[in-house]
Amino acid sequence: QVQLVESGGGLVQPGGSLRLSCAASGFNLGYYAIAWFRQAPGKEREGVSCISPRDGSTSYADSVKARFTISRDNAKNTVYLQMNSLKPEDTAVYYCAADPLRCSWSRYDFGSWGQGTQVTVSS
Numbered sequence: 001q002v003q004l005v006e007s008g009g010g011l012v013q014p015g016g017s018l019r020l021s022c023a024a025s026g027f028n029l030g031y032y033a034i035a036w037f038r039q040a041p042g043k044e045r046e047g048v049s050c051i052s053p054r055d056g057s058t059s060y061a062d063s064v065k066a067r068f069t070i071s072r073d074n075a076k077n078t079v080y081l082q083m084n085s086l087k088p089e090d091t092a093v094y095y096c097a098a099d100p101l102r103c104s105w106s107r108y109d110f111g112s113w114g115q116g117t118q119v120t121v122s123s
Contacts, residue, residue, distance in 0.1 A: 001026045002112045004096050009117030012086055020081040020117060022096030030054075030074040033103045035110060036081045038092035038119075045095070049081060050103035059103055064090075086121045093118050 008020040022034060035050040049060045049070040058070050069082040079096060094117050097110035104110070 002098065004098060004112060004114035006094065006096050006114040006117040009094060009119045011120045011122065013123050014087060014121055016086050016121070017082070017084045018086065018119060020083065020094055020096075020119070022079040022081075022114060024077045024079075024098070027098070028074075029077045029079060029098070030072065032098045032100050034070075034072065034079040035097050035099070035103060036070065036079075036094060037097060037107055038090075038094045039116075040089075040092040043092075045107050047105040047107070048094070050105075051079060052103050053100075061105075083119070086119075088121050091119060091121050 003025045005023045012018055031053050033052050036048040037045050038048050039045040047061060048064055049068055051058050051070045051072050067085045072079045096114045098112040099110045
C-alpha cells in the first residue's frame with residue numbers, strides 16, 4: 001500500500017526557515033517522481049517543486065526559486081523541502097505527491113498524495 005506522510009510544518013516568522021519531510025512507505029521513493037504542491041485558502045493547488053526519479057533532477061516554481069530546495073534521502077525513503085526566506089504568501093497546506101513516471105506541474109498527474117502539513121508565515 002502506497003503511503004506518503006508529510007511533517008515539519010508550523011508557524012514561522014517572515015524570513016524564517018522550515019524543513020518539510022515526506023516519508024514514503026509501501027514503495028521505493030527513489031523510483032518515483034516526488035512533487036510538493038501547496039494550497040492556500042480559496043486558491044488552486046499549485047506545484048512548488050519536483051524531483052525526478054533515477055537522475056534526481058529538480059525543478060521549482062518561479063515563486064520559490066533560490067529560496068526552496070528539494071532533496072531525497074533514499075536510505076530513509078524520504079523527500080525533503082527546505083524552505084528559506086519564507087514570506088507570508090508561502091502560507092498554505094503543503095502536500096507531497098508521487099508518480100511512477102515523471103515530474104509534472106499538474107496535480108492531476110499524481111495518483112498518490114499525503115494528508116498535508118500546514119505552513120503559516122506570520123509575524
